[in-house]
Amino acid sequence: MDHHLDRAWWLWFEEFCLNPVNRYGQFVRTFTLIDVAPLARVFVTADQAYQLYINGVYIGRGPARGYQASWPYDSFEVAEFLREGQNTIAAVVHNPGTGTFSYRHEGVAGFLFTGQFGKTEIVSDASWRCRADPARATHTPKLSKQMGFQEHIDLRRDDRSWMTAGAHDGVEGWRKPSLRRYGCPPWHTTEPRNLPPLSRDEIPYTEFVARATWRERPCDTGTLRNPMTHHRDAIAAAEWQPPDSGWGADDVGVLIVPEVPDGSCYALTVGLSLPGVGEVLIEADGCQGGEVLDVLYAETIDGFGRPVFANTLSPGGDAVDVCTSVVLGGGGCRHEAFQITGHRYATVVVTGPSPALRLRLMHRQTRYPLDIVGRFDCDDPALMQTYHVSVNTQRNCMLDAYVDTPWREQAQWWGDARVQAWNTFSLKDDPRLLQRGIRQIADPQQSVPNGLTYGHAPTIAHNCVLPDFTCVWILTVWDHFFQTGEPNVFLEQAARIDSAIGYFESFGIGQGNLAAADPRYWLFLDWTDGIPREGQPTLLNMMLLEALERVGSLVQVSGYRGPLERVETLAQTLRGTITDRLWDEEVGAFHDGLGEQGQPYRSWSLHSQVQAVLCSLRSDVHEKTAREWVGAYLSGGPSGAAVPTPFWLVYVYEAARRLGLAQEAVDHMASYYAPMVASCGTWERSDRPGNGDVTGSHAWSAHPIYHLPRLLGGIVQLEPGWSKIRFDPLVNVKRCRRVSTLVPTPRGSIASTWERDGSRVNVRLELPTGIEAEAVLTGQRTEVVIGVSNWCVELSGTGVNTP
Secondary structure: OOOOHHHOEEEEOOOOOOOOOOEEEEEEEEEEEOOOOOOEEEEEEEEOEEEEEEOOEEEEEEOOOOOOOEEEEEEEEOHHHOOOEEEEEEEEEEEOOOOEOOEOOOOOOEEEEEEEEOOEEEEOOOOOEEEEOOOEOOOOOEOOOOOOEOEEEEHHHOOOHHHOOOOOOOOOOOEOOEEEEOOOOOOOEEEEOOOOOOOOEEEEOOEEEEEEEEEOOOOOOOOOOOHHHHHHHHHHHOOOEOOOOOOOOOOOOEEEEOOEOOOEEEEEEEEEEEEEEEEEEEEEEEEEOOOEEEEEEEOEEOOOOOEEOOOOOOOOOOOOOOEEEEEOOEEEEEEEOOOOEEEEEEEEEEEOOEOOEEEEEEEEEOOOOOOOOOEEEEOOHHHHHHHHHHHHHHHHOEOOOEOOOOOOOOOOEHHHHHHHHHHHHHHOOOOHHHHHHHHHHHOHHHEOOOOOEEOEOOOOOOOOEOHHHHHHHHHHHHHHHHHHOOOHHHHHHHHHHHHHHHHHHOOOHHHOOOOOOOOOOOOOOOOOOOOOOOOEEHHHHHHHHHHHHHHHHHHHHHOOOOHHHHHHHHHHHHHHHHHHHHEEOOOOEEOOEEOOOOOEOOOOOHHHHHHHHHOOOOHHHHHHHHHHHHHHHHOOOOOOOOOOOOOOHHHHHHHHHHOOOHHHHHHHHHHHOHHHHHHOOOOOOOOOOOOOOOOOOOHHHOOHHHHHHHHOOOEEEOOHHHOEEEEOOOOOOOOOOEEEEEEOOOOOOEEEEEEEEOOEEEEEEEOOOOOEEEEEOOOOOEEEEOOEEEEEEEEOOOOEEOO
């Protein structure tokens, strides 16, 4: 169906010239259907976000993040929610009135809608009615510096009946909307999100963790009440007890809260079985009206069941106050949160006076609906737990974009996104989030004039321009081509890539110079000390070399003709410069760069040696690198001052595979990830969640999804579009006796299994049509196979032999 959005008007409940700040609006349209068509589709968007209901039933939310000049819209098939006779379309719309790490505010807000219900068409126009949300407060604290505002709602002011009511004319508070024509600035046009709607599965909080009581701390009525700071000290000081017979559930997700006297607080912490991301749903019975529930979200708890709240980025730093406040209405009431939160534990604090309450807490899982096809299975429990925890973290960090963490930021960091795309391709051949993100990072509305990209986009974080992430962005254009076999994104972005490379050319890399750290920007490299970030860092130049060589390959295979043809020469020159100026012959390793005065740094990081392997620099010494650097680190040896974080381990493990250290990488992974498995999430850094702002659900460290099928299953892509793979399963690994892997590709899924029986190993590989494999089962001889292949190999003391 054609969306016909150009027939609709942008609506708002105030004058458009008023700058909205954390404003919620409600929009409603009632209409009559004589009969319900078998197909009925709506097209909808809002700046910044909406929740859509038809006849009181939740349909979905959106739109995907974007830029106002071509603002995204969504579409939903809604025939099943319509009925003959009167129908009501309702939307709650929010605009933060400020930019965040996922949104660029342009000073206006609006709601746009069309619906095609057989012969009936509904568009957003003057026939709609709207009002400012009477229940949600405007002046609330921020969730974090990267996100918007806390949600404070008074259910006495909104019983949600407006979502199903008939006429709204003449009802207090409702008015005709302000109108702006389609195509008016800043929304010059619209575009489809080209992503599926976020999921809407409702799951209960099934873990009843602990309870506590304390005396209420007086609240200064002259200050804005922040539930997190108001309760934080009391939560930390309280004696937390496990649930008892007087507190618990008489149904899944239902809590019985005893009467709370005036001046007291009663708190209970509940948990999801695994960390999730979505909207909390609260139903309350037994309310008199006016009872205050504060819901505080956490990723982890301590040994006593007490929620652990990270409150600062550094001493005296920025608060992370992910929470909401709900004032209950009388009798029974329901709250559906608008703001998406990532968490595992929810602590509900009931402030007295309050009668005994019956609360039902649910979590509407709101994430990218990834239809998982890929599979990894083995008989080692530690590896399987690592794999499953990684998959859950990966899914929680897939919203309308790849995000770093669903908890305190939800930003599309592009260093994270590259790893997340690799993870995704091990689960499903779905390049849509990667492709959409590549375009958003490249968008001219979010660019530096010298060609650099922002580290995440869309964003107002002008301190987040990272030259190394510009290299990563270029590499993800290659990743898209390598997965799909299609060069369309490269050809589309060629001019933007040329601009980015132009920035690095300004350092004279074509004349035998090295790229330098630019003090105007943030050179990230990794969350670790010990890597020089001044002068001419080795790691930055090696990352640039990898990006240039990938672009050179894309130029050759795509038929491109233009300025980027020079890149092959640039790469050759930079490769020679790195080898000549950054190699330390005495140590037999690459040092970490040149200082401001051109002097070599007296440091040699594992990072530099690993990146050298990935760039095939000094291949003649890779055996030494494997033994003295990568192998030593994986075996528990020292790694110098620059200790890799979980993020950078994705590159360490890849280098290990290439260096013949697959078994060492698997063993390291099993022990390294054990603490993360215990917390049911993969971490941002090596620090345990709750230490500062370190997150416990960070998909840049969920790369066991990517590595385990490669290391143990032996399935390694060799050619773009998966036309050719290498099959080299680690059949003599000590940890496992059997491994089964299914890897999705654009040509179909590759399946491999092996099982060891004494000294014999039965191996099977199933290839879809169009894929051939270089099978390496002896460690020496390679054979090319297609279709289905079976082997029986004999283990020897040093490896495997084909009988």
